Amino acid sequence: MEHEGRDVRQLPKAHLHLHFTGSMRPTTLLDLADKYGVRLPEALTGAEPPKLRATDERGWFRFQRLYDAARSCLREPEDIQRLVREAAEEDIADGSGWLEIQVDPTSYAPRLGGLIPALEIILDAVDSASRETGLGMRVLVAANRMKHPLDARTLARLAVRYADRGVVGFGLSNDERRGMARDFDRAFAIAREGGLLSAPHGGELTGPSSVRDCLDDLDAHRVGHGVRAAEDPRLLRRLAESGVTCEVCPASNVALGVYEKPSDVPLRTLFDAGVPMALGADDPLLFGSRLADQYELVRRHHGFTDAELAELARQSVRGSAAPEEVKEKLLSGVEDWLAA
Template identity: 60%
Template sequence: MRPVTELAKAHLHLHFTGSMRHATLVELAERDGIRLPTSLTEDWPPQLSADDEKGWFRFQRLYDVARSVLRTEDDIRRLVREAAEDDVVDGALWTEMQVDPSGYAARFGGITAFTDLVIDAARDASERTGLGIGLVVAANRTRHPMDARTLARLAAQYVGRGVVGFGLSNDERRGTTAEFGPAFAIAERAGLRSVPHGGELRGAAHVRECLDHLRPDRLGHGVRSVEDPDVLARIVDAGIALEVCPTSNVALGVYRTIDEVPVRDLVAAGATVALGADDPLLFGTRLAGQYAILRAAQHFEDDELAHLARSSFAASSAPPHVREAAERDIQQWLERPTDGGMQA
């Protein structure tokens, strides 16, 4: 089989702190005397489940602990650079990294100063690695919807300067989705893509709420739209892409095994599916791993993996020259002879 690391991809579902290398987490924690829980050291990657609020709290606590090691501007630049390097190794030509500036504002001079820093770090990482990078400013649905409006206005200031989308993340079971609609309207008027999370921890009924109130261009996860054929048909008809993250779906208890993640059902229905790694730091698998897992567990053939790769670019904000290069690379990958069974 052709190595999946050599298949050109766009990475559209990657959270900021969750993109950190495990070795970097450990190194930065040791530098500042931060004691990490065993689930982030000898028991890494952690055993996670978000079946209930207690499980999600544990996941969020680990994320917050990881974020606490980011103390300096150089730490931020290092995280972005290493995430870019890792995505390039995995075959990415374009990555959209999602970040909530309010989670870092206190330490880095406010949401505007932090956003400036991340944009500059992304620009530098792109120049060093050749990876195209866009940023998604994401609101936290556990906070007040007015905070989301503030972030939407912030994101609007950076249109054409590195920010390509506006998202909504954290525990899908918290908050009232409709109340975030005005924030997404601000982002939409500014020309940003709407990329909220939906259809992971809650089912198809919540996907419908997202469609009605947030007008998404893409949905983070969206896998549970398969539970209602009408909702899935609406997604397909509207051309809304789904950022599917198989490893995290299983780790968080949405599905018991990779076999159950409904990638084939979504594709068969005509949905645009873009694979993502979500939080490699906590789930232990990066972008190419998502493709390799589908090959191993769901027997995806190379032409099917290439279709997913093409879909990732179709759903992205990548500029035309990146899309054109990706199409050439994907076609060349398919035309290569197989290597006698080698897998990435």
């Protein structure tokens, strides 16, 4: 095969798994910490991404603590605008033509004047970043499974109310070992009835059963992570047949200790089973790699050919909430990349 090794940054793709604070540039975090006199944990001030392992409770707690420390540096609307614009710029540099950024507005509400103002500030920032950079951008509102399911319902209603302002989906994040998926079934029903995509996290820190719960209890259109489905052949068949996209974040899986090394992430197993995947960066601030790096990882550690990388890019586009004309433009860009 000729030309193996085309530049993955030139490959048009969609980015469906990126958390809001986690998308921050490390240099921006240091700037903002300086601006507000925040003393960051040492793990966030080094040149290297922090050493993380979240497979035990203490490790997850530490990961959350670092995340919260970073979030505490986002205090003013202009900080939010900067974060979103830079996330868009990074994505464009990585070949992304569509970004769905995930946020729990509850976390920003205390500093931004309440839940509704926080969401409006975020949506305005996404709107202007999208206009300024030309990147298609939308928002997934995510509930926190460590909080009460009633909070999730409030968020789902809010998300639906803002569907015409850029909210396309509803998620569920944080430690999947806590809180059963079915506790959040009402919230997800509200979101789905309001026309939003259901995209809960599952199948990263816990096994295939949590992916099954996302399908059975929350009617997931997509699953955040979902990699552990590889351990259950019947579940793989079900995901493939129903066309549920798994938002796979390989660098994050390794950083959190779910898999020991990049070659252990069962990407081939999912791919060969026909499960649609959308590679994502999850939290570049903490994991040290962005979107194109995930494609590079798959090429280097799993031997994916350019044709297979192109298929992964197509799957990311098809799994997105992008309008048809945006999807078509990106998909034809994928063909051009392959033909180059």
